[in-house]
Amino acid sequence: DTAVSQTPKYLVTQMGNDKSIKCEQNLGHDTMYWYKQDSKKFLKIMFSYNNKELIINETVPNRFSPKSPDKAHLNLHINSLELGDSAVYFCASSHFSSGRLNEKLFFGSGTQLSVL
Amino acid sequence: KNEVEQSPQNLTAQEGEFITINCSYSVGISALHWLQQHPGGGIVSLFMLSSGKKKHGRLIATINIQEKHSSLHITASHPRDSAVYICAARLETSGSRLTFGEGTQLTVNP
Numbered sequence: 649d650t651a652v653s654q655t656p657k658y659l660v661t662q663m664g665n666d667k668s669i670k671c672e673q674n675l676g677h678d679t680m681y682w683y684k685q686d687s688k689k690f691l692k693i694m695f696s697y698n699n700k701e702l703i704i705n706e707t708v709p710n711r712f713s714p715k716s717p718d719k720a721h722l723n724l725h726i727n728s729l730e731l732g733d734s735a736v737y738f739c740a741s742s743h744f745s746s747g748r749l750n751e752k753l754f755f756g757s758g759t760q761l762s763v764l
Numbered sequence: 765k766n767e768v769e770q771s772p773q774n775l776t777a778q779e780g781e782f783i784t785i786n787c788s789y790s791v792g793i794s795a796l797h798w799l800q801q802h803p804g805g806g807i808v809s810l811f812m813l814s815s816g817k818k819k820h821g822r823l824i825a826t827i828n829i830q831e832k833h834s835s836l837h838i839t840a841s842h843p844r845d846s847a848v849y850i851c852a853a854r855l856e857t858s859g860s861r862l863t864f865g866e867g868t869q870l871t872v873n874p
Contacts, residue, residue, distance in 0.1 A: 689801070689848060691864040704861055738807060753797060753862075755807040 651675050654739045654756035661729055662764055669724045669759045671739030677754070679703075679744045680722035682714060685736040685758070694737075697722050698744050729763045736760050767791065768853050770865035777872050783838040785868045787851035790832065794854045797862065798825050798836050801848040810836070810849075841872045 654671040661667055673680065681704075682694040695714040696704035702714070711727045726733060739756040767790045777783055787796070798810040811818050811825040813834070818825050822841075827834040838845055848869050852862040 689867050691850065691852070693861050696860065704859075706861075736805065740807075752809045752812045753799075754809065755799075757806050760805075 650757075652739060652741055652754050652756040654737075654759055656759060657757060658760050658762075660762045660764065663729055663731060665729050666725070666727045667729060667761075668726070669737055669739075669761075671722050671724070671756055673720055673739075673741040673754065675741060675743075675754060677741040677743045678719055679742050680716065680719075681740040681742075681753075682722065682724050683738040683740060684708075685738060687735070691738070695722075695724075726761075731763050734761055734763045766863075766866065767855060767858075768851060768863045768865045770849075770851055770868050772868060773866065774869045775871070777841050777870070779842060779872055779874050781841050781872075783841050783845075783870065783872075785836045785849050785851075785870070787834045787836070787853075787865055788832055789834075789853045789855065789863075792832075792856040793829075794856060796827055796834050796854070797852040798834075799850040799852060801850060801867070803847065807850075838870075843872045843874050846871050 652673045679698045681696045683691050685691050694708050697716045700716045713725045716722045736758045738758045740753045742751045742753050769788050771786045795814045797812050800810050801807045813827050822839045824837040848867045850867045851865045855863050
């Protein structure tokens, strides 16, 4: 049973299209994240949700919109895809205990997005 | 200049060698994570620490809060340890965000 699962693993699409990446965790965590890893393997936070509430919203284009229907799911929608959006996107989750975000992170396997 | 810096960027070792990867940061932190990214791309959290030392199998992570420095040690290294190791810090100036180092590519040869 995969703890944090994201789909699809690979996504190849044309510029201008709209696409979604789904993420689900079965760990009972209350905090979920989206990270972007660029071609140099550098990871950067995009969004974080705690109990379905947005708590981190980095400076990303508003073409990227996260949606959390419940605590176990955090999906990422990307509109009008651009070449520069090509990267690996990782979903992660953790438990926010006593208001401290200092718990171990569990990552999904990543989604390789290629925009042509 | 990144607020979280790792060294070395690349490290090649022979099987059995003791390995140290370093991470330094510029401001106070509330926690520091060590992550491992396998050649297949998956990321695994190895340690989360805010003080002292943690050990899991052949892996040891230490942190010195005063010196703003953490190290990840691998004893009796093995080719299956080959991966990218990433440190990430929750900086006091960045709220709940994690700031990532650029990673250390470790290759252990048989």
